[in-house]
Amino acid sequence: MAHPVSPLAPKSYPELPAIDGVRFATAEAGIKYKNRTDVLLMAFDAGTTAAGVVTKSKCSSAAVDWCKANLPGGLARGLVVNSGNANAFTGAKGAQSVALTAELAAKALGCSTAEIFLASTGVIGEPLDANKFEGVLDTMATRLGDGPWMDPAKAIMTTDTFPKLYGAILEIDGVEVKINGIAKGSGMIAPDMATMLSFVVTDMPIAAPVLQALLSRHVATSFNAVTVDSDTSTSDTLLAFATGKAAVEPIESLDDPRAETFGEALRDVLFDLAIQVVRDGEGATKxxxxxxxxxxxxxxxxxxxxxxxxxxxxxxxxxxxxxxxxxxxxxxxxxxxxxxxxxxxxxxxxxxxxxxxxxxxxxxxxxxxxxxxxxxxxxxxxxxxxxxxxxxxxxxxxxxxxxxxxxxxx
Amino acid sequence: MAHPVSPLAPKSYPELPAIDGVRFATAEAGIKYKNRTDVLLMAFDAGTTAAGVVTKSKCSSAAVDWCKANLPGGLARGLVVNSGNANAFTGAKGAQSVALTAELAAKALGCSTAEIFLASTGVIGEPLDANKFEGVLDTMATRLGDGPWMDPAKAIMTTDTFPKLYGAILEIDGVEVKINGIAKGSGMIAPDMATMLSFVVTDMPIAAPVLQALLSRHVATSFNAVTVDSDTSTSDTLLAFATGKAAVEPIESLDDPRAETFGEALRDVLFDLAIQVVRDGEGATKxxxxxxxxxxxxxxxxxxxxxxxxxxxxxxxxxxxxxxxxxxxxxxxxxxxxxxxxxxxxxxxxxxxxxxxxxxxxxxxxxxxxxxxxxxxxxxxxxxxxxxxxxxxxxxxxxxxxxxxxxxxx
CATH class of the missing domain: 3.10.20.340 (ArgJ beta chain, C-terminal domain)
Structure with a gap:
């Protein structure tokens, strides 16, 4: 599985700041890979809003279906991502596996399964044994921290040859607002979306419909404007979470002029991550x-x-x-x-x-x-x-x- | 330029019979390749009908444009094919080159340029110097023969690793009717059409509109049902010529039950040639x-x-x-x-x-x-x-x- 690191890999990685309202942990669940982390648990404080864009594949994975069902609620308390198995094309077993994972995560974090988001990446067609998460998620919930962001970036990798993370800090109403993002993907990459997972977290207070509108707008010129091999994954998932902890008035409408400012910074993060995915394109030299x-x-x-x-x-x-x-x-x-x-x-x-x-x-x-x-x-x-x-x-x-x-x- | 012969190449090649009403010659015009034939001249007897299907590319080559203009006439006396240069994306020079080639061929064969069909394959974007044909086509016209069909199959090759030819003999009204075909293509191959040239000649007397209808019908499940790399050429051309020399009543309408019989045999030829193109797909092992x-x-x-x-x-x-x-x-x-x-x-x-x-x-x-x-x-x-x-x-x-x-x- 180990391939040479892309010659286009970054020479250094950004150190992303902690973001108030989100903590995370990674673990080795041994789903497929040995001696590396393969599960990410993120926990969001109450009141975190969520938005997302997922694959247009007609054969989307069980986790994608789960996210689609929860996105209209617009609220998030937890995110579980595993690498090594996409839990796609796994029939009824796939749906059961997703439901069990969400239950375990909701129990560990003390929230409703409607506030849990899931993503899986890796081999298609092999059932994912969610029992492997039993105990793992519980333990992870006891050791949540706010950094370093390199850890989640690494835990979600599959054939990626380098971790992908990027952040932006902007000023809104004189207050510093942060946006951190991570991504994975290097093959099966084409618009709508790439074979790709990406998770973005901000402390900006922003209503879920506004966050969704900005995400949908800016995905067009970032993740949906990259292609490695024209193949589209069954699991593509981009999720954005806003903890709302920055001490500014919330953006409640697209007409709020700050939506434009925030959107541009969000676009910068999405664009940089998308380009990193291209630069880690399988076999890429240019x-x-x-x-x-x-x-x-x-x-x-x-x-x-x-x-x-x-x-x-x-x-x-x-x-x-x-x-x-x-x-x-x-x-x-x-x-x-x-x-x-x-x-x-x-x-x-x-x-x-x-x-x-x-x-x-x-x-x-x-x-x-x-x-x-x-x-x-x-x-x-x-x-x-x-x-x-x-x-x-x-x-x-x-x-x-x-x-x-x-x-x-x- | 020499690549190993495809492991999927045929173990032997068919010896196609002569077809009354068509003669041909090949020559080395030195367009790009050295020490191999790169020009084919076919001469058809008066009364030969013609039909064709060409690329849907929005950037079709000058030769394709020429064939499109002549196909409605439905009559053919000559075909000139060169390999090594596609004469595509060559602007006004390309159109001039095509017109000059047609004039030279018409003069050599003693017919109108409206009865000359042209095809070019090879590098795109380099002007084709039609003056190279001057003298060459004249000489070729003096040594036309009715075989072997391996010669034209070889003269039209580019990155092909083996020549492609196939034929069918069927009985119509107790008379033996022949269909011979040749093709080239191994990369830039995708439906509508493949990067591909193919020329089919029959002695069946058949009206041009009927031949066109049968060709269009059967291209769908043959040449338009193959793909090597999803890329579509600017030069794809499939032409069918019917000399009408077989001693049977002509097929004047699709309602003639013999159209179905003839169409099936035509389909067999097109299908075999199309599969040969796939089996010579660049780098193909399966x-x-x-x-x-x-x-x-x-x-x-x-x-x-x-x-x-x-x-x-x-x-x-x-x-x-x-x-x-x-x-x-x-x-x-x-x-x-x-x-x-x-x-x-x-x-x-x-x-x-x-x-x-x-x-x-x-x-x-x-x-x-x-x-x-x-x-x-x-x-x-x-x-x-x-x-x-x-x-x-x-x-x-x-x-x-x-x-x-x-x-x-x-």
Missing amino acids: QVSVHVEGAVDDASAFRIAKSIADSPLVKTAIAGEDANWGRVVMAVGKAGEPADRDKLSIRFGDLLVAKNGERAPIYDEAATSAYMKGEDLELTVSLALGEGRATVYTCDLTHGYITINGDYRS | QVSVHVEGAVDDASAFRIAKSIADSPLVKTAIAGEDANWGRVVMAVGKAGEPADRDKLSIRFGDLLVAKNGERAPIYDEAATSAYMKGEDLELTVSLALGEGRATVYTCDLTHGYITINGDYRS
Whole structure:
């Protein structure tokens, strides 16, 4: 299971501050992995609001179904996450396992199961034995602490080669407000959502519907704008929790101008975590930002950017450090969106490689080849049809991806 | 450029018979490859009807645009195919190149440019110098022959590791009627159409609209039901030519019962060629037939089968000989089509691995692992929702694909 750490891993990790109203513990339940933590329990003080975005998969996991049922309540007291087993495609056993886990957590934390949120990640199709949590969750509840945040980031990893955490501190009404986030995911990553779990906690007092609206808005340009392999997980879950402990008046409406300010900071956290997921893409050696501009509208631009970012031929060319704009044209063409071949321009970084439907007169092979050797690449397609624009973030497709995924389950 | 021959290559090749009314020649024009043929000229006798299906790419190549313009005429006297350069995304130069090639061919064959069909395959984005055909096409026209069919099959190859040809002989009204076909393609292969060229010639007298209707019908379950990497070419072209030399009354209408008979034989040829393309999929070591049954309708079944066949995680699992049905569930879920997790059943070959949304009680790990070591795999998903069914044919995703595509253009 141990794969080399991504060359795109961060050189250092942020030390996230404690957030009033949330405490957590991690443990080794031995679900699949040995000698590492694989369970996270988070406990929230009474009054914590919750919001979430989950996978659109028609075969969502039992834990996703559980979250969907509890999200309308908008209140959270506990979160249990396990890695090593996704408890997906496990039939009635899966639903029973989820219900039992929630009961054990609710008992340990002294709350209702309606306030417990769950997420599982790992192998699909193997029943998760929730009895493994018996005793474990109880013990965890007795040793909850407010740091370090590296611990939960590590406990939720599967094929991730580095832990993912990020935070923002903003000032609202002269008071310092914090947002901390963790994420996992490196394969089965595509929008709606990535194969991905992410949990964000803030001390901002904010009503659940407002938190939900901001989360839904900003997921579009963060977690839903990344793709590693076009595959969408059955377990994708992004949850946000607001303990409300910061000493400011609560945001009760989207019309409150502070909602915009808070939303931007939330977006920063979501975006940084999403990019970390791409940079830990299975086998990734390069991160690529695919920009599409001049599309008929933003949605069309997004579909074209996604088509490029998902194309195996574009991704292998990038792995080979080949500025193969022909494959980019192919991916634009297959998107099925309005595009005029003879108006297309393509840039790698600032280097124009194609203009008005053919190789640019100023195309510089040496400069372009040198650019392609970089770790962070920008690819821009201009359609010259309208004002629509979008960006999708991806990584290259290498032998590493095949190695990791050709022998995962066994 | 030379890659190892696919382990799924045929052990022998058919010797296709001459077809009255068509003659051809191949030549080395030195467009990109050295020491191999890269141009094919086919000449059809007067009265030959034509039909075709081309890529749906919004960035189709100049040659595709040329064929689209000539197909409504329904008549053909010549076909020119070159490999090594797709003449795609070459702007006004591309259109000029195509017009010049058609003029040269029309002059060499003594016909109108409206009866000339063209196809180009190879690198995208590099202008094709049609002057290279000057003299070459003239000379070819002086040495046209009716065999062997291996020659044209070889002249149109790009990254193909083996030539693809297949034929059918059927009896209509007591007369022997022949259908010969060739194809190329091994990467950038996905429905609508594959990155793929295919040319089929028959001596059956058949009106162009009837030939077109049969071709369009049977492409759906042949070339449009295969996928190697989900990428769609700008140059995909399937053309059928009917010289009408067989001594039978022509088929003038789809209501003629012989249309059905002829269509079935045509389908056999298209299907065999399409499967050969999959078996030459870049890096392929296994062929996989993905069957979906019990969907709400056939179109839904097709989209689910395509989602499974295109999934990098399913394809890498197959490469790893891992019966990872969890990834199959994932791919069903991401298709966005109606599916009920708890009614799903999955079989590898005849082996039931999952039933009613969980691992089958009779699941036999040893037997399934043994099955996965085979070269030809059948994967069946039963949705238990309706009567819709479809099959999509694909191959596994291996290190070979990365190797081939990480260094193609340079």
